[in-house]
Amino acid sequence: MTTAQPSSARDPIDDPLERLAGVLRGHNIEAVVVDSAGDARTTVLGLIPDGAEVHTGKSKTLEDVGLFEALVSSDRYDALRPRLSAMDRATQAREMRKLVAAPDYMVGSVAAVTQDGALVAASATGSQLGPYAAGAGRLILVVGSQKIVPDLDAALRRIRDVVFPYENAQVRERLGVDTILEKVLVLYGEWTAGRTTVVLVREPVGV
Numbered sequence: 001m002t003t004a005q006p007s008s009a010r011d012p013i014d015d016p017l018e019r020l021a022g023v024l025r026g027h028n029i030e031a032v033v034v035d036s037a038g039d040a041r042t043t044v045l046g047l048i049p050d051g052a053e054v055h056t057g058k059s060k061t062l063e064d065v066g067l068f069e070a071l072v073s074s075d076r077y078d079a080l081r082p083r084l085s086a087m088d089r090a091t092q093a094r095e096m097r098k099l100v101a102a103p104d105y106m107v108g109s110v111a112a113v114t115q116d117g118a119l120v121a122a123s124a125t126g127s128q129l130g131p132y133a134a135g136a137g138r139l140i141l142v143v144g145s146q147k148i149v150p151d152l153d154a155a156l157r158r159i160r161d162v163v164f165p166y167e168n169a170q171v172r173e174r175l176g177v178d179t180i181l182e183k184v185l186v187l188y189g190e191w192t193a194g195r196t197t198v199v200l201v202r203e204p205v206g207v
Contacts, residue, residue, distance in 0.1 A: 016115075016145075016148065017033045017145060017148075017200045017202060018033055019115075020113065020115060020117065020148060020200060021033050021198075021200055023115070023116060023117040024117050024198055026117070027117050027188060027189030027190065028189050028190040028191070028192070028193050029117070029119075029187075029189060029190050029196045029197070029198055030194060030196065030197040030198070031197070031198045031199075031200060032197065032198070032199050032200070033200045033202070034199060034200070034201055034202070035201075035202045035203070036201070036202070036203050037064055037065040037066065037201065037203055037205050038065075038066075039201070040065045040067075040142050040199050040201045040205065041065045041066045041067050041070065043199050044065075044067055044107060044140055044142060044199060045067075045070060047138075047140055047197060048071075048077065048105050048107075048140075050076055050077070051076075051077065051078060052077055052078065052104055052105050053077075053078040053080065053103055053104040053105065054071050054077045054078065054079050054080065054103065054104070054105045054106075054107060055079075055080040055081070055100055055103035055105070055106050055107070055131065055136070056068060056071050056072060056079075056081060056106075056107045056108060057106070057107070057108030057109070057128035058128075059108050059109045059142075059206065060109075060166070060206045060207045061108075061109035061142050061143070061144060061205050061206030061207075062107065062108065062109065062142065062206075064144075064205040064206055065142060065201070065205055067107060067142065071107060080099060080100060080103055083099070084096055084099065084100065100127060100131065101130055101131065101135045102131065102135040102136065102137070103131060103135070103136050103137070104136070104137045104138065105136065105137065105138045105140065106128070106131040106132065106135075106136035106138070106139050106140070107140045107141075107142075108121075108128055108132065108139075108140075108141055108142075109121075109141055109142050109143060109144075109147075109206055110141055110143060110147065110187075111147065111155065111158060111159045111163045112147050112148075112149045112154070112155035112158045112159065112163075113143055113147055113148055113149070113155075113198075114148075114149055114150065114151050114152060114154070114155055115148065115149070115150055115151070116151070117188070117189070118152060118155070118186050118187065118188055119141065119143075119186070119187040119198070120152065120155040120156070120159070120184065120185070120186050120187075121184070121185045121187070122159045122163060122164070122181055122183070122184050122185075123181075123182065123183045123184075123185075124167075124179050124180055124181065124182050124183075125182070125183075126182065126183040126185075129183055129185040132185060132187065133185060133187070137195075138194075138195060138196075138197075139195060139196040139197070140196075140197050140198075140199065141196070141197070141198045141199070142198075142199045142201065142205070142206075143198055143199065143200055143201065143206075144201050144203065144204045144205035144206050145200065145201060145202050145203070145204060146204040147206070152186070156184070159181065159184070160181075162207060163207055164179075164181055166207045167179055167207075
């Protein structure tokens with residue numbers, strides 16, 4: 001298993017990422033602060049055992065840190081995305097829905113995280129939000145420092161002003177249509193200790 005590479009320790013009073021990590025731990029969410037995209041990739045891969053069933057949300061953050069390719073294209077894991085791409089949505093929609101609803105490991109990101117530890121995710125279809133909230137056995141979220149905002153109002157503004165325009169441009173380029181913001185999930189904490197880990201990256205990664 002790959003060894004995690006946490007950031008060098010800093011005084012949490014003076015360091016907003018370490019302070020946020022402490023807040024998340026107080027909400028029963030594990031938190032690790034790392035310096036770079038490479039450190040984030042190493043940390044996440046160190047949390048997932050070989051052969052584990054893994055699903056990944058569509059995420060610019062995961063692409064930026066090299067995790068999407070490492071998780072989906074490697075034969076080290078039982079990645080769900082290749083299995084899904086080989087299925088027929090017209091005839092296997094039920095099987096596809098059930099397959100992604102409860103993966104053993106779910107890896108993704110969020111649109112914003114507030115200073116008091118609320119993780120805010122947005123989606124058109126909501127396909128990743130069920131596993132985020134409860135379906136996945138383990139949830140790992142990679143969050144760049146630029147996503148830290150003061151409060152929920154600022155998180156929603158970030159979704160509207162930053163995240164949605166980027167996602168809409170991506171959908172228009174791929175499909176020739178506009179996307180739509182339908183669902184927003186706020187994760188305040190965890191009932192079960194150890195289920196969710198947030199990797200906070202000092203570098204801006206993702207949108």
